[in-house]
Each structure stands twice: as C-alpha cells, then as structure tokens.
Amino acid sequence: MSQDPKTVTIVMIEDDDGHARLIEKNIRRAGVSNEIVPFTNGTEALGFLLGADGSGLVNKGRQLLILLDLNLPDMTGVDILEKVKSNEHTRSCPVVVLTTTDDQREIQRCYDLGANVYITKPVNYEGFANAIRQLGLFFSVIQIPETN
Numbered sequence: 001m002s003q004d005p006k007t008v009t010i011v012m013i014e015d016d017d018g019h020a021r022l023i024e025k026n027i028r029r030a031g032v033s034n035e036i037v038p039f040t041n042g043t044e045a046l047g048f049l050l051g052a053d054g055s056g057l058v059n060k061g062r063q064l065l066i067l068l069d070l071n072l073p074d075m076t077g078v079d080i081l082e083k084v085k086s087n088e089h090t091r092s093c094p095v096v097v098l099t100t101t102d103d104q105r106e107i108q109r110c111y112d113l114g115a116n117v118y119i120t121k122p123v124n125y126e127g128f129a130n131a132i133r134q135l136g137l138f139f140s141v142i143q144i145p146e147t148n
C-alpha cells in the first residue's frame with residue numbers, strides 16, 4: 001500500500017460483521033471517502049499497525065485513524081489501545097473506541113491510555129447510526145490539508 005502519507009486511512013477493528021457494515025455505511029453516508037481497512041481480530045490488526053516485527057516502523061509517517069471495538073475474540077481492545085499508544089510510531093494516531101461496554105471504569109481506562117473519543121454503541125439502530133454520522137463529521141475535520 002503506497003498511500004499518500006497525508007491521506008488518513010481508517011483502520012476499523014470490529015469483529016461483529018453487522019456493526020462493521022453499519023459503521024462503514026454511515027461513515028460513507030457522512031461523506032467520508034477515505035480508505036477503510038477492516039480487521040475482525042486484534043492479532044491481524046496489530047500485525048497491520050505495528051508490522052511483523054512489532055516495531056511500528058511500517059506506519060511511520062502515515063496518517064491512521066483507528067476505530068476500535070473493545071470486545072474482540074482474541075484479545076481486548078484495551079490491549080490494542082495500550083500497544084498502539086505505547087509505540088513511538090503509532091502513539092499519535094487518533095483512536096476512537098466504539099463499543100457496547102458502558103462500564104465507567106473501562107471508559108476511564110481507555111481515556112487514561114490515550115483514546116481520543118469513546119462512543120458507546122446504543123443498541124437501537126437509529127441512535128447508533130446518528131453516533132456514527134456524527135463520527136463521520138469528526139473524520140472529515142481531521143483531514144490533513146494538502147500543502148503544495
């Protein structure tokens with residue numbers, strides 16, 4: 001992937017297929033056309049984010065925005081958040097936690113580890129769609145301006 005380093009790539013780590021489709025649909029509906037790279041487990045996502053050697057060099061200088069579910073089949077999203085935010089090459093990547101967990105301690109832990117935004121997925125479709133649409137507006141704001 002030889003991406004323009006100024007283009008934000010959205011990395012979506014979500015194991016629920018229905019939620020993943022809904023997130024992508026609403027990101028697109030909000031007018032965000034950035035590439036979305038989906039992962040359904042933490043192992044593959046960390047492989048992409050930190051590279052095979054775990055150094056993070058593979059993404060040095062790339063603009064990534066990470067959408068992170070906390071409940072994954074192979075590890076917790078908190079583990080991923082911790083690894084991403086403790087790596088010098090990925091720590092500046094914004095992380096948006098999107099999860100059904102509304103445990104206040106868990107939410108605080110995510111913020112303490114460096115999450116930028118924490119959104120509890122409402123169970124009802126419309127509420128979730130609205131939250132994702134608002135997130136889409138957030139994405140368009142974080143575009144890195146072209147400098148020619």
